[in-house]
Amino acid sequence: MSTGNTIPDTAGTVIVGAGCVGCSAAYHLTRLGREDVVVVDQGPLFETGGSTSHAPGLVFQTSSSKLMTRLAAYTRDLYSELGDFRTSGGIEVASTDDRWQYLKRKLEWGRAYGLEGGELLSPDAVADRVPQVNEETILGGYYQPTDGKAHAVDASATMAKRARDSGASFHGETTVTDLEVADGSIEAVVTDRGRIEADEVLVATNIWGPLFGDMVGVDVPLVPCAHQYLVTDELPELDGASREIEQPVLRHQDASLYFRQHGERYGIGSYNHEPLLVDPADIYGPEQLEDLGLEYPSLREFTAAHFHENTHPDHERTAAEAAGELVPSIRDAEFESGINGMFCFTPDGNPILGPTEEIDGLWWALAIWVTQSGGAGSVIAHWMEDGIPRLDGDRVDASGAHISRFQPHAGSREYTWGRGAQQYQEVYQLIHPREQPQGQRGLRRSPFYDRQAELGAEFYDSGGWEVPQWYASNETLLEEYDVPDRPDWLDLGWSKAQGVEHQAVRDRVAMVDMTTYTGIEVTGNGATDLLQGLLTNDVDVSLGRIRYAAMCNEDGGILADVTVARFADDRYVLFTGGGNSATLHSRWIRERAPDDGSVSITVHDSSRCGIGVFGPEARTVLEPLVEADLSNDAFPFYTARETSLGSIPVTMLRLSYAGELGWELYAPTEYGAQLWETIEDAGEEHGIVPMGWAALESTSLEKGFRLWGSDITPEYNPYEAGIGFAVDLETDFVGKEALMRARESGLEREIAPITLDEPGALVDCGHPVIDPDDGAVLGPVERAGYGYTIDSGIAYAYLPPAYAEAGRDVEIEYENERYPATVRDEPLFDPDREKMLR
Known part of the structure; x- marks a missing residue:
């Protein structure tokens, strides 16, 4: 494909960026029937100079995220079909007990999300597959046989060829200088070789993304960040290697390192250094690259001190020391090359996908690694063509990657860089799902925040809001309520106060901050x-x-x-x-x-704050305070009133996510402090407790109320x-025809509540529900917790209909153990709704 061909004046779709994401999007769009697709890139095709050009291409498919695992698995299958993937297997090793337990969970995520063949390896078995590893330094490894190495540049060229065969055109060495917008819609892409009028534009430029946001006044919260990659001279253990990759690719996450074979040489990737953030405006141009002897704009000068002398804030040893301990032959090796290669992070570590709300026809596909590139191209192509994000035509939850998920503060440099740096530091770290970010906190506080802090609230960050999960003040009630202990990992970031609050709302009354x-x-x-x-x-x-x-x-x-x-x-x-x-x-x-x-x-x-007042004594607490009649006849379940609580105007909803008698009360934010004080004072004689969202979630789980996003x-x-x-x-509503077809054809899966048979047993989300007879995976646990009222661990999963029947025996795999469990009817608590309707 020539980089010098004339660019067209018009196009249906212009894709900016001819790396693996842009090429995947073009390939999938043409598969869906689009012919008028134009792809432009400032670099030469297809080694364009972005991260596709320098990325080692390791594809470790397994993630705690179902979306990221599915995207990676699709990428692996696609690039294999194209002939641009080397299946070598992948091994992640553990050198600590905590990491070993983590790998047990990771194996189960892979099984739950459809990856087959994974297994846990002994140290000797790891060394059998990667002989240069010192097995005495590790406890074992997680092996996924379908992992491997994507040849990203070759895959880009292959996808581009197929897209071109279907009518697309590709133009390298074409720099975009502006995006033109008129009347709220994208109008044209302006390049140094001419202007292209376009109906739609997809920006797939990764580290340059914020610069394109600046062109149109759209916040693109990502920050480029460099990490190191080195290649040794020949190692004796690899002598005689006939292929580029014969051994499994390797991760040593305890030391923030990864490794891959380069024939007789060995490559080492390191995150074991401080975040090296780069302003997109400071990415090197051609003259700087030439002066510095760098090959691609996505590279920075190799900083040897970050490998040999400095460490990641969470590590005691340098990258060189840690690498040499795992692979001793590296200690004496010379390095053939070393780079600081850029990729990028968003504040939450997820990609940026989807259409711009402010500008019709402007789309984004950014912050995507080679690992997920093929799948991301499929999702964005379906989204652009069908209006729905799909992965190879199947429904997929892309909400966690949607560009509109970001709150206004995410547009600030301080927030994006602060959280981006944290995401970099945590990319290989052992991060608990409940572990909270330390920086950029306290941005959004309800009017109850100060009082909650006095009560010992444990705040979680949610969209910038400080949301109480439980209150230390309630730990004094442990003499009244029994709360079972939790094991190890599940005990982290948790307090028995949650169990107290769960039980207190069932037999007295609680107040919950519902401002979010x-x-x-x-x-x-x-x-x-x-x-x-x-x-x-x-x-x-x-x-x-x-x-x-x-x-x-x-x-x-x-x-x-x-x-x-x-x-x-x-x-x-x-x-x-x-x-x-x-x-x-x-x-x-x-x-x-x-x-x-x-x-x-x-x-x-x-502009509004909210408090939920739930529990058997809710009416007793609120009745003297509000002007509305709270009797069942006057204020029945699932009704709403606008009234006053004292002098405070409130909107009251007769419902309860806790599954108890209760009301949600909403008021203008400036009335919030008095709203809390008034309810708290009135509830004191009835034993009112502040209740966090952890208990609200467990009570709703027990009741069978759904949680969107879970x-x-x-x-x-x-x-x-x-x-x-x-x-x-x-x-008549959006989706009606699809629902009618689903109902007529019969369901292939149904949600089912499951209780664990062992008293006090508890599992976590993302683990496989299995058939106890043959070990077949039936589906992942989508939501899990403990039901303190029914005194049982609870899991919800989508199962084949034959398995979703009450009384069916199943098992849940967790940390290499199988827990007997039983499918139940729902709700598990108060099936006749007597408590909510009293």
Whole structure:
């Protein structure tokens, strides 16, 4: 393919970036029928100078994230089919007990998410596959036989050839100087070789992404970061190697190192140094590269001190020392080459995918490693062509990678660089799912924050909000409530106060900070028609009623589950989760609202605070405080009222995510401090306790209430998720046709509640549910916790219908043990809803 061919004046789709992500997107778009695709890159095709050009290409598929594992597995299969993947197997070794336990969990994530053949190896078995490893320094390894090395540049060229055969064109040495926008839509890509009018533009430039955001005034929260890669001279142990890679690729995560064979040489990648962040504006141009003798713009000068002298903040030994301990022959080896190669991190470590809300037709596919590149191209191509993110046509949950997940503060340099540096430091570290970031905290605080801190709240970061998980003040109630111990890993970042709060809300009363719950207010004479067309349930109800509904995409995948309160003929408020999810949900509604002025949408993400008052004594506490009649007849379950609590205007919803009698109360933020004080003072004589979100989650799990982003996601439809009761097929809504087809064809999977048979036993998410007879994996645990009222460990999983029947015996694999478990009917607690309706 010539880099000098004339670029066209117009195109249906322009892709900026001809690395493996851009080429994958082009390949998949042409497979979906697009012909008018133009790909441009500032570098030569296809060794364009980005991370595709220098990346070692190691593909370790297994991740705690189902999305990232699926993307990696698809990439591996795609590049193998293209002939650009070397299956060598991959081994991750452990040199500490904690890492060894982690590898047991990692093996199970792989099994749960569809990777076959993984096994745990003894130290001798690791050395059998990688003879230069000193087996005395490790406890063992996790081996995945389908891992290997992607030939990223070759894969890019192969995908480009196939895309070109279907009508796409590729143009190297073409620098984009501007993106033109008119009337809120992308209009053209301006290059140093001409202007291309375009209907859609996909930016797949990775480390240069923020510069393109600057062109159009869009925040792109990622920061380039360099890490080191060195290649030794020939090693005696590799003498006579006839292929580039014969041994498994290797990870030594305890030392932030990875290794791969280069024929008779050995490559070492190191994250064992301080974060080396780079401003995108400071990426070297051609003249600087020539002066410094660097081959690609994505390279920086090799800093030998970071390998031989300095260490990662969490390590005691240098990279050279740690590498030499695992592979002793490296100690005396000379190094043929060394680079500081750039890639990039976002504040949460996930990719950036999807369309720009502010600019129609502008798309992004950034912060993607070679490991997930092929899969990311499939997802973004389906998204652009079909309006839905799919992986090879299948439903996938890409919400964690959606560009709109970021909150306003993520656009700041301080936040992006601070969290980006932390993501770099943690990339190979043993990070517990509940471990919280230390920097960039306290950005968003409810009006109750100071009082919660006095009560010993353990705050978690959620979209910048400080959200209490439990309160140390409740530990004094351990004399009253029994809370079982948790083992090792599951005990980290947890307090028995959660179990106390769970039980206290069941037999007295608790107050929960619900400020992060977001109210999306939809008003106007077109409000009813809009919501009827977006939500699965009929919301044309009498005033004051609440409806539970799902919001689906065209595939029937669940985008959100919401409670909808109708306050007037033309006024509704949808209540959904806070932070990132609320941003995505409100965007979906705004984008589908008519532009004729018949609908107004207001997102109350900061202007309101909220408190849930739940438990048998909730009515007793609130009745003297509020003007509304709280009796069952006057204020029945699933209704809403606008009233006053003392002098505070409040919106009250008669519902309870804890599964108890209760109300949620929302007020303007400036009234929040007094709202908390008034409820706390009134509840004191009734034993009211502050309750964190950890207990709210475990009580809701026990009750069978769903949690979006956990046991319901766009990967599942409402019938699979057990919320078909919230689907009214007499109305017309997005996704209805897909749901009708699903119902008619029969479900291939259904959500099922599972309890562990062993008293006190507990497992975690992402582990496989298996058939006890033949060991076949039935599906991953999507949500897990402990039910302190039923005194049992609980797991929710999507199982084949034959296994989802109550009474069925299954097992759950956790840390190399199998736990007997039983499928149950739901809800596990209060099946007749007597507690909520009293």
